[in-house]
Amino acid sequence: MFFRHWNIRLRVGAAVTLLFLVLGFAVSSFCPIPDVMAWGSFPKSRPPGGGHILGTTALGQDIFWLAVMSLRNSLLLGLLTAFLSTALGVAVGLFSGLRGGAADRVATLFTDSLIAVPNLPILILLGSILKGRIPIPALALVLTLFSWPWPARATRSMTLSIRESDFISTARFSGEGTLKIIAKEIFPFVSDWSVASFTNAILSAIQTESGLAIIGMSSNTMPTLGTMIYWANDRSAILSEQWFWIGAPVVLVTLLFIALFMTLSGYQAYATMRRGK
Amino acid sequence: MVITVKFFRFLLSRLAVYISVIVIGVTIVFFVPRALPSDPVEAMLARLLAQSDYMEPEAVAAIRGTLTETFGLEGSLASQYFGFFKRVLLTHDFGPSFSQYPIPVMELIGRALPWTMGLMMATIALSWVIGNAIGLLAGFRKEKWYSKALESLSIVFYPIPYYIVALFLIIAFAHLIPIFPLATSVRGRGLSFDHIKSILFNSFLPGLSMVVVGTGWWVISMKTLAGNMSEEDSVNFARLKGLSEHRIMMGYVMPASLLPQITSLALRIGGLFGGALVTEILFSYPGLGMLVYSGIAQNDYNLIMGAISISIVAVATATFIVDLLYPFVDPRIRYT
Numbered sequence: 231m232f233f234r235h236w237n238i239r240l241r242v243g244a245a246v247t248l249l250f251l252v253l254g255f256a257v258s259s260f261c262p263i264p265d266v267m268a269w270g271s272f273p274k275s276r277p278p279g280g281g282h283i284l285g286t287t288a289l290g291q292d293i294f295w296l297a298v299m300s301l302r303n304s305l306l307l308g309l310l311t312a313f314l315s316t317a318l319g320v321a322v323g324l325f326s327g328l329r330g331g332a333a334d335r336v337a338t339l340f341t342d343s344l345i346a347v348p349n350l351p352i353l354i355l356l357g358s359i360l361k362g363r364i365p366i367p368a369l370a371l372v373l374t375l376f377s378w379p380w381p382a383r384a385t386r387s388m389t390l391s392i393r394e395s396d397f398i399s400t401a402r403f404s405g406e407g408t409l410k411i412i413a414k415e416i417f418p419f420v421s422d423w424s425v426a427s428f429t430n431a432i433l434s435a436i437q438t439e440s441g442l443a444i445i446g447m448s449s450n451t452m453p454t455l456g457t458m459i460y461w462a463n464d465r466s467a468i469l470s471e472q473w474f475w476i477g478a479p480v481v482l483v484t485l486l487f488i489a490l491f492m493t494l495s496g497y498q499a500y501a502t503m504r505r506g507k
Numbered sequence: 508m509v510i511t512v513k514f515f516r517f518l519l520s521r522l523a524v525y526i527s528v529i530v531i532g533v534t535i536v537f538f539v540p541r542a543l544p545s546d547p548v549e550a551m552l553a554r555l556l557a558q559s560d561y562m563e564p565e566a567v568a569a570i571r572g573t574l575t576e577t578f579g580l581e582g583s584l585a586s587q588y589f590g591f592f593k594r595v596l597l598t599h600d601f602g603p604s605f606s607q608y609p610i611p612v613m614e615l616i617g618r619a620l621p622w623t624m625g626l627m628m629a630t631i632a633l634s635w636v637i638g639n640a641i642g643l644l645a646g647f648r649k650e651k652w653y654s655k656a657l658e659s660l661s662i663v664f665y666p667i668p669y670y671i672v673a674l675f676l677i678i679a680f681a682h683l684i685p686i687f688p689l690a691t692s693v694r695g696r697g698l699s700f701d702h703i704k705s706i707l708f709n710s711f712l713p714g715l716s717m718v719v720v721g722t723g724w725w726v727i728s729m730k731t732l733a734g735n736m737s738e739e740d741s742v743n744f745a746r747l748k749g750l751s752e753h754r755i756m757m758g759y760v761m762p763a764s765l766l767p768q769i770t771s772l773a774l775r776i777g778g779l780f781g782g783a784l785v786t787e788i789l790f791s792y793p794g795l796g797m798l799v800y801s802g803i804a805q806n807d808y809n810l811i812m813g814a815i816s817i818s819i820v821a822v823a824t825a826t827f828i829v830d831l832l833y834p835f836v837d838p839r840i841r842y843t
Contacts, residue, residue, distance in 0.1 A: 239662070343527040345774055348822040350781025351799070351815040352535055358803040358811055359540060437668050441785045444670050445800060459674070463789075468678055476674070484671055491666035495727075 235504070240496030246489035250482075254302040263292060266299045267453050275472060284474045288465050297478040300453040301486075303366060304436050307454065310370040312431035315377040316424065322378070323385025327393070338386065341379040349376035350441065357447030364449050373435050381427045388423060392416055422501035429494040433487060440483060455479045455486075514834055525827040529596070532819035536812070537591045548574045566608065573602030573809055595820065601813030606805035612813040615798060619814070620821070623794035627783050630714050631772070634721035639768055641722070642729025646764070647756045649734055658730055665723030669782040673716040673789045680712060687712045689791075713790040717782060728771060732764040739763075766837050773829040780822050 233241065263271065270290040278285045284293035326337040356372065357364070364372070392398060392415075401411050436455070442448040443456025446464070450457060458479040462468075467476040552571060576594075594600055601612040641661075645654035681689045688709060736742065737760055745755050784796030791797060795818055802810035 339523060339527055340531075342524050343531050346524065346528045346777055346823065346826050347532040347535070348777035348780045348819060350784055351818050352532070352539065354784070354799060354803070355536060355811060355815050356539055433666065438781075441668060441670055441781065445785055445788045447803070459670075463674075468674075468682055480671055480674060484667055487666035487668065488663055492662065495662055 235500065237496050237499055237503075239492045240500050243489050243492030243494070243496050246485060247493055250301065250486055250489065251305065253298060254305040258298045258302040261295050261299060263295050266291060266296045267451060275470075278474060284478055285472075287462070287475045288467070288470070288472065289461065293474050293478055296453055296458060297455075297482060300455045300458045300479060301482055303453055304439065304455045304486075305432075307366050307370055307373075307439055308432035308436040310367065311373045311377060311435035312428050314370060314374040315431050315435075316381050316428050318374065319378040319381025319383075319427075320385045320424075323382040324389055326382070327386040327389025334386075337382075341382045341386075344376065344379045345383070347376075349438065352376075353438070353442050354445070354447050357442055363451070366449075366452070369439065369449065370435070373438055376438075377431055377434060381431070384423065384427060388419065392419060418505065422497075422505075425497055425501075426494050429490055429497070433490045433494070436483075437487065455483045459483075513839075517834060518831075521827060521830045524830075525823055528823040528826065529820055532823065533592060533595050533816060534588075536816055536819065537588060540812075569603070570605060576602060595816040599817070601816075602809045604802075604807055604810045606802065606807040606810065612809045615810060616795070616814055616817050619793060619795045619798040620817075622792065623783060623787065623796065623818075624821075626710060626714060626717070626787070626792065626794060627779065629710075630717040630721060630783075631776075631779060633714075634718045635725055635768070635772060637718070638722040638725025639729045639765065642726040643733045643756065643761055643764065645726065646730040646733025647737055647760055649737070654730075657726065661723040661726040664719065665727055667720060669716055669720050670785050670789060672719050673713070673786050676712050676716050677789065710792070713786050713792050716786055717779075720782070721779065724775070725768065729764060729768060732767060733760050736760045736764050762836075766833070769829065769833050769836060773826050776826045776829065777822050780818065 233244075236244070265271075268291070272282065272286045272290050272292055274286060274290045275288045276282055276286040282292050282294065284297070286292055287296070322337060322341065326334045326341075353372065353376075397415060398411060401415055406414075439448055439454060440456030440459065443450075443454055444459050444463065446460050448454065448456060450460065456479075459476065462472070462476040462479070467473075548571065552567070552574065556567070576590075599613045603609040604612050604615055607615065638661075641657055645657045648654050677689065680687050742755060742759050745759050750758075783794070784799070786792070787794045787796035788800045795814055799811055799814045802808075802814065
């Protein structure tokens, strides 16, 4: 099998991530409830059992399906943001690294500054004005604004170092065509990096959105893992000891982040090993 | 310190980033309320009036005036834009707070700022030192069992966000075992023992949640750096010279690996600040995050705009200061 050489971190991380993807995108399509966020759909604050696997919230929502739909939206947001910011970042980084000169200096100054601008205060300002009415694609665009500089920075430095490296010159002098050089020599580096960068972008997008949602500054009417924690907190689920309500999103968020990060760091170790082979 | 061409160049490039961070950040804050379809001033005013039972007409007029000014809606776009910068950087005049009328917004910010700064400086310093010490040891002695255990531990802890750790700590130490308060309440004033004790007591859980999460990243990155550094020729040479392992670690591996960690610290301050804001809100800690949060709850837009603009300038300044530490640690920038 192709994952024979995967290390334990990568295996566990990828397996759990896959499980989350299945739960978020396959299981969620069997959701029997038209609107999981609707209040009073079911009897309130029920313990698990009786048709509700994880019980119901104090607002009369089914905890299991609410959590599944929240996971779906969080994953969707993460994937969309990761895709947009990687595409934009790679484009700017390549341009900056290949062009050099004044254009490179301006682009680098811009990306470095955008990395240093604290994004959460600005997102809070936006959220406070929009009062929880941001649809997922718009939220993804806003998060992209702050996450593309990281891949841009990495792509630029990779472009610079690969362009100057010995093995490229060796390949060129031994008569390899440009396309073959890109496919055989450059692509392995870039693809290893892009898997890591993409995973990292998913992670930070979901993390930022849930941080924003927990203080009520994301979309309060749309289920995401952060929003679910927000409502549980807002209705004192801790004080009334409704552990499944606060626990489900907390456990999902924690496991998802650990799984994504294990995939990321396991993949990096795996890629280093494979290159060294 | 001798000022050399290299040092001067370094200073200029950092200064350029500093200025550009403030310009970009403040520009975004200036344009966000403008991206809305409706007039923000009238919308805010309507929301504000709907909320309070009765307001003096003079107070309403005063609020309309400062709101217009806060959003910088007077005059041409260019003059609005420069007026906004002038307020953020020079006069710091964001008008009165609506929720605590007529206290100036800047006074409220001034009260909250030391809490956030204190919490952040203490937790960042603690996690940086602890994380780098653990990472150095783990990277230098890669093959030892404890180094592998520490790495696994930090890989599990690092990706857990602040707010989750904060929730865990609230459930564990403020609810199940009620040692610490659910919300901050500080007793005493001035430099009395009671006051300081009360501040430390109230800051313990928020601080702990930030240190627990913050440390992981430094362990992971320092381990990689120290691990690579241990294989350098200079370290092999030191070994052949017969230096003790301890001296090699402290004198060769540590200085070289700490350099990128300072740059990395500068890059992460903005993100750490965001984490501090959320943590403060979850613990009702009286810093900038809580101030912005209460401002949002009461539609106090003078307060929100003021606190957010000031926090961008504060974060940019902190980043700049950390950047400036670099030449003091790296001899290559000071000499030659």
